[in-house]
Amino acid sequence: MQNKVIIVGAGLSGATIAHQLAKKGYKVTIYDKRPTIAGNAYDFNDNNILVHLYGPHIFHTSSKEVFDFISQFDDFFKYEHRVLGHIDDKYVPIPFNLTSLERLFKKEDSDYIKNYLLTKYEMGKKVPVMELKNSDDQIIQQFGNFVYEKVFYHYTLKQWGKTPEELNPNVMNRVPVYISYEDRYFLDTYQYMPLHGFTKVVEKMLDHPNIKVILNTDFLSIAKINDDKIYLNNQLFDGEVIYTGCIDELFNYQLGKLPYRSLNFVFKTINQPSFQDAAVVNYPNEYQFTRISEFSKFTSKPTNKTIIVEEYPKEHTLKDIPYYPIEIEENINLYQKYLSLANKIPNLHLLGRLANYKYVNMDVAILNALKLSDKF
Ligand code: FAD
Ligand code: UDP
Numbered sequence: 176m177q178n179k180v181i182i183v184g185a186g187l188s189g190a191t192i193a194h195q196l197a198k199k200g201y202k203v204t205i206y207d208k209r210p211t212i213a214g215n216a217y218d219f220n221d222n223n224i225l226v227h228l229y230g231p232h233i234f235h236t237s238s239k240e241v242f243d244f245i246s247q248f249d250d251f252f253k254y255e256h257r258v259l260g261h262i263d264d265k266y267v268p269i270p271f272n273l274t275s276l277e278r279l280f281k282k283e284d285s286d287y288i289k290n291y292l293l294t295k296y297e298m299g300k301k302v303p304v305m306e307l308k309n310s311d312d313q314i315i316q317q318f319g320n321f322v323y324e325k326v327f328y329h330y331t332l333k334q335w336g337k338t339p340e341e342l343n344p345n346v347m348n349r350v351p352v353y354i355s356y357e358d359r360y361f362l363d364t365y366q367y368m369p370l371h372g373f374t375k376v377v378e379k380m381l382d383h384p385n386i387k388v389i390l391n392t393d394f395l396s397i398a399k400i401n402d403d404k405i406y407l408n409n410q411l412f413d414g415e416v417i418y419t420g421c422i423d424e425l426f427n428y429q430l431g432k433l434p435y436r437s438l439n440f441v442f443k444t445i446n447q448p449s450f451q452d453a454a455v456v457n458y459p460n461e462y463q464f465t466r467i468s469e470f471s472k473f474t475s476k477p478t479n480k481t482i483i484v485e486e487y488p489k490e491h492t493l494k495d496i497p498y499y500p501i502e503i504e505e506n507i508n509l510y511q512k513y514l515s516l517a518n519k520i521p522n523l524h525l526l527g528r529l530a531n532y533k534y535v536n537m538d539v540a541i542l543n544a545l546k547l548s549d550k551f
Contacts, residue, residue: 178202179414180551181407183394186214187373188419188527188540190380191244195548197385205386208393212381214419215498216373216537224471224482225372229496230440231455231468231484234368235361236538242365244541248379251367254473256360259453261461262325269457270301270360271322272353279325288318292354301351301362305344322352330459334488335436335501343502346534360455363538368473373537395424403519412522417547419527421497422513430512433532435497439487450481463487500532507532 178201182189185207193203211217215229233256236242245251260269267275277285291314296302304327307319323339327347331339339347350360359366369376381388398416399406405416418425423433441464454472457465464485471478491497500506510532517523526547528535535543 179412180204180417181206181394181412181414182417182419184214184419184527184529185209185212185377185381185388185390186419186527186540187216187377187537188544189214189417190377191541191544192417192526192548193386194380194383195545196551197383199548199551201385201551203383203386204389205381206389206392206394208391210391211374212388212390213374213377215496216377218372218374220372221482222478222480223476224478225474226442226470226482227373227468227484228440229498230438230486231470231473232373232537233361233473234373234537235363235366236536237363237365238538238542239365240545241538241541242367244545245369245376246367248376249369249371251369252474253366254368255366256455257358257453258360258455258457258466259451260326260457260459262459266452266456268358269326270350270353270357271304271326272358273356274358288314291315292318296354298355299357300354302354303344303348303351305339305347307352326457326459328459330457330465333463333465335499336488336490337501337503341503345502394418394420400426400520403521405520405522415522415524415551417524417526419525419530421529422510422517422525422532425530426513426516430516431509432493433509433513434501434506435491436499436501437489437491437495438498439489441485441487443483443485444480445483446480448477448479448481450483497529500528500534502532502534 180196180201180203182193182205185205189205193205197203216232218225218227258269259266263279265278267278273289276288295315304323307315308323310316327339335342397408405412450469455466455468464487467483467485469481469483471481517525525531526544527540
């Protein structure tokens with residue numbers, strides 16, 4: 176019995192650990208309540224365009240371990256992500272860089288600001304917008320206020336229902352201001368996308384004789400926690416359970432609901448080869464959506480029609496998919512209380528963006544799963 180493992184959730188976290196444990200000889204059963212594998216990284220082919228059903232997913236990492244792991248499961252092609260922002264009726268690189276500055280200001284002003292910035296920061300530096308905004312230096316502060324207002328403030332209100340100040344600084348730090356002409360969204364060592372998509376990657380991870388995949392099944396409809404023990408179909412389960420769903424749901428919201436942000440995705444098919452000049456265009460200041468992604472631009476394969484998606488952020492209710500944990504103090508405190516309930520259950524392991532209540536990218540989700548599998 177000891178080598179029996181249940182994994183709840185067939186996203187990248189669950190699939191990675193399923194693969195590792197199956198290779199070690201564990202008998203793994205992996206459940207997902209969705210009809211599909213790959214969690215939020217799920218994608219599918221529509222007329223030669225890989226469409227990401229739960230929003231654009233771009234793989235990037237500086238971890239060789241993660242890249243070596245994931246690249247076993249598909250051919251990966253180089254893809255460097257670039258984003259434009261629609262600001263003052265112009266399209267400028269995001270992260271905000273020296274090109275953005277030059278596009279938005281008259282030449283003499285942009286030259287002045289650029290030269291001034293370069294007396295304070297060396298070329299190539301990445302500076303969080305909040306650091307610029309809170310600078311003691313008046314010119315740097317004005318520049319910071321400009322970028323904050325045009326790029327971050329309204330976008331963040333739409334995305335999170337909160338101002339940048341109310342959030343954990345790590346959220347804004349994901350998109351620093353570049354004191355350079357660098358225009359890639361990510362600067363990681365490995366920026367590659369899977370040729371056949373993330374669903375195929377996960378399909379291969381789970382293709383092992385020791386892994387049984389059960390879809391369309393909510394684990395919590397067949398399992399119960401009682402007296403710090405896990406019961407499956409009313410029988411004590413003495414194997415290990417790795418849970419990648421929401422921790423508050425696992426404990427039946429007994430301490431209250433943990434807040435998340437959710438999204439509505441509006442997909443559109445457009446009968447023209449190209450819709451916009453970048454794979455993603457952010458609209459910080461107009462519309463109710465935050466950004467438009469154009470999927471054919473992720474692969475650069477020629478197409479005669481194109482598919483785009485607009486993202487409308489919203490508060491999460493129990494009917495919605497919980498996309499983003501909101502890592503502010505009050506919520507982390509509530510999470511910690513749930514964590515102490517979970518820690519009393521010796522054969523329960525929490526993993527992934529939801530169970531750990533952490534806003535992590537795919538590479539960190541994979542790395543955490545690899546680390547947990549080492550403990551088995
Ligand atoms: P998930 O993918 O959420 O998988 C959890 C799975 O558990 C789901 O399939 C769910 O159905 C299942 N589950 C939950 N509860 C139960 C239950 N009770 N019973 C059965 N099944 C259950 N990362 C990047 O690296 N690059 C990006 O560009 C990027 N873009 C993103 C865009 C959006 C809109 C979002 C929301 C996230 C993005 N991410 C990106 C992050 C990425 O999605 C996550 O890091 C990754 O999906 C985490 O995988 P996971 O397995 O932990 O969680
Ligand atoms: N952000 C912003 N304006 C932008 C891009 C990002 O205000 O044009 C903020 C916003 O709060 C967002 C955060 O920076 O949630 C992180 O951006 P990222 O692109 O990493 O978000 P994700 O792709 O994870 O949704």
